[in-house]
Amino acid sequence: MAKSPEYYMQRCLDLASNGRGKVSPNPLVGCVLVREDEIIGEGFHEVFGGPHAEVNAFDSLHVEEVLTNATLFVNLEPCSHHGKTPPCADLIIKSQIPQVVIGMTDPNPLVSGKGVQRLREAGIQVIEDVLTEECQVLNRRFIVNQTENRPYIILKWAQSADGFIDPVRSAHEKGIKWITGPEAQELTHGWRADEDAILVGRKTVEIDNPSLTVRAVEGKNPIRIIIDPKQVLSREKSVFNDLAPTIVLATEGPERENVIVLPASDSWLQDQLKNVLALGIGSLIVEGGAHTLHEFIRLGLWDEARILTGTGTFGGGIQAPTIEGNLREDFTIGPDKVQVYSKL
Ligand SMILES: NC(=O)c1ccc[n+]([C@@H]2O[C@H](COP(=O)([O-])OP(=O)(O)OC[C@H]3O[C@@H](n4cnc5c(N)ncnc54)[C@H](OP(=O)(O)O)[C@@H]3O)[C@@H](O)[C@H]2O)c1
Known part of the structure; x- marks a missing residue:
């Protein structure tokens, strides 16, 4: 036949x-x-x-x-x-x-x-x-990319069982507080390797000092993009190491290599995302923190949201974002829960 x-x-x-x-x-x-x-x-x-x-x-x-x-x-x-x-x-x-x-x-x-x-x-x-x-x-x-003139955007965050992305900290308490287990880390590093770039806000770099690379699996490091409006971050931070290129999106300060400066405006984030696509970056995984994620959600600038929920509770801290979308996947990895939503 x-x-x-x-x-x-x-x-x-x-x-x-x-x-x-x-x-x-x-x-x-x-x-x-x-x-x-x-x-x-x-x-x-x-x-x-x-x-x-x-x-x-x-x-x-x-x-x-x-x-x-x-x-x-x-x-x-x-x-x-x-x-x-x-x-x-x-x-x-x-x-x-x-x-x-x-x-x-x-x-x-x-x-x-x-x-x-x-x-x-x-x-x-x-x-x-x-x-x-x-x-x-x-x-x-x-x-x-073709219809919205921006990269495809995946929002990703990990939250405690009681809905916080970070516990209450003292002003000097720095470093990543892990919410999920090693199995989830493997999964999320695979996600990073699949996309062209990874983006976080200025405070996440300041507080967590992440390197935003792929370590738990084999794969390419995505380009790192940091929203640092006033260009205040120290170049000693891990995101500026030489494991992958790093682009800073700013509203002021000097025009330097890998820094895109655009004056603040209502369409600032949309305009910066157009610039990011023009650099050949077709997809972006946004990994926080809360302020940054809220801005993408508020402006409808997302296509997928991948939410990991750990088993521990924080009892307070930075509240995880809430999002309305269509639940596409719901599974567990190790002890943790994963939910994937799409906007459409
Ligand atoms: N559980 C998780 O998945 C996860 C992931 C990442 C981070 N975190 C936690 O989240 C916390 C940090 O979150 P956060 O909400 O305080 O800060 P954040 O989102 O990391 O950074 C916020 C800052 O980024 C800049 N920014 C972000 N979006 C912008 C926009 N659209 N326009 C202009 N500026 C923008 C602003 O910098 P300026 O103030 O300089 O203007 C803003 O204050 C840390 O404690 C970290 O541990 C948790």
């Missing part, structure tokens, strides 16, 4: 996933070439600025194959504009493939639908919207 379009689209998604952590802020894209119900070529977008999935799929063909009875499957609409590489729609037309199956259209309103139009005008039969939801979930970071 012939395999379904969903079968081949799932193969595209599996291939596309191999680009995770390497292509951002470009999309994750996989492509397969099918003839007589058999995959004859496949490829994915492997590295930012590198060849697109369609190009790699054509390149994977061992010999000059005849494609006049083949079908191309791809999880994202082929591009029709000249970017870092020539338009994939043109490459497909040149190959004489008669049929193309697409998972989702390009979310960028400026190009959406143009690739499909170009293919149809060349006489190619285009089938759209196969496994669309799965395609959108895989490329949710890219969709937010």
Whole structure:
């Protein structure tokens, strides 16, 4: 029995996933070439600025194959504009493939639908919207980058069983107070490695002195972003070590390397996030503290919230934020509880 379009689209998604952590802020894209119900070529977008999935799929063909009875499957609409590489729609037309199956259209309103139009005008039969939801979930970071002009934002915090993110401290009491166990640390370090950057507020750096790196698992350190409006933090703090680049978002003070200064305004955070995306940072995990998290929540600048709840109580301290979203995941890790919400 012939395999379904969903079968081949799932193969595209599996291939596309191999680009995770390497292509951002470009999309994750996989492509397969099918003839007589058999995959004859496949490829994915492997590295930012590198060849697109369609190009790699054509390149994977061992010999000059005849494609006049083949079908191309791809999880994202082929591009029709000249970017870092020539338009994939043109490459497909040149190959004489008669049929193309697409998972989702390009979310960028400026190009959406143009690739499909170009293919149809060349006489190619285009089938759209196969496994669309799965395609959108895989490329949710890219969709937010394109439609909201900011990085995809994941809020993350750990709270005590009675709802505090930090206990009452004396003015001189510094250092991280652990709320959750080593299993949760492994999980959250994996989350850090998955995203382009990690962000915290000035007071978290001052009080906890975290390094914001990935230590409990293998993986790349995200770029560190600190909101330090008046540039008061000492460069001796661990976030300024050389384990990863660190960017400071400020409202005043000198323009220096890796410091983005924008005068305070109502749209300051949105404007800074546009700057962050322009640096090629497509996703951001915001790890606190409370003030910083509240600002992102107040302005609706979030896509996911990941909340870890430990077993101990503090009896007082800094109150954890509250958030309204759709509960997507609810599980335990070691003794701790994890809840994942999405805004939509
Ligand atoms: N349990 C957890 O998951 C977790 C995680 C991180 C931190 N914490 C705890 O949280 C505490 C720190 O939290 P916090 O709420 O006091 O401080 P914070 O959020 O770490 O830092 C707040 C400061 O950051 C700057 N800032 C943040 N967002 C801004 C914005 N949108 N616009 C302008 N400035 C902004 C301001 O600096 P200026 O005052 O200089 O203007 C603000 O006072 C620490 O005790 C730490 O232990 C807990």
